[in-house]
Amino acid sequence: MTASSHRTLTFVNWRLQPNRDDDAAPTTYSFRCLTLNDDDTECAEKSALSTDPTEPQLWVFAHLRTHPDHLSYAEVIERPWVMRTEGPA
Secondary structure (H helix, E strand, C coil): CCCCCCCCCCCEEEEEEECCCCCCCCCEEEEEECCECCCCCECCCECCCECCCHHHHHHHHHHHHHCCCCCCEEEEEECCEEEEEEEEC
């Protein structure tokens, strides 16, 4: 005797959106130095992560004071996102 199986597939539309749920991780900000050293390696020093976007900017000025030739930086923003269903496709 052969057992038969029955499957029901449900197609749904998905939406990607910033996760603003109460339990979502916070959005964090930081900066890292992109200046190349004499050996063509990136300095790569970076600020601490912060939920306040202005705090890492202060690090850039402090880094520049100690390394006046380091003029190139990247801002790194980590924002939580979540996939949600919008109903049947």
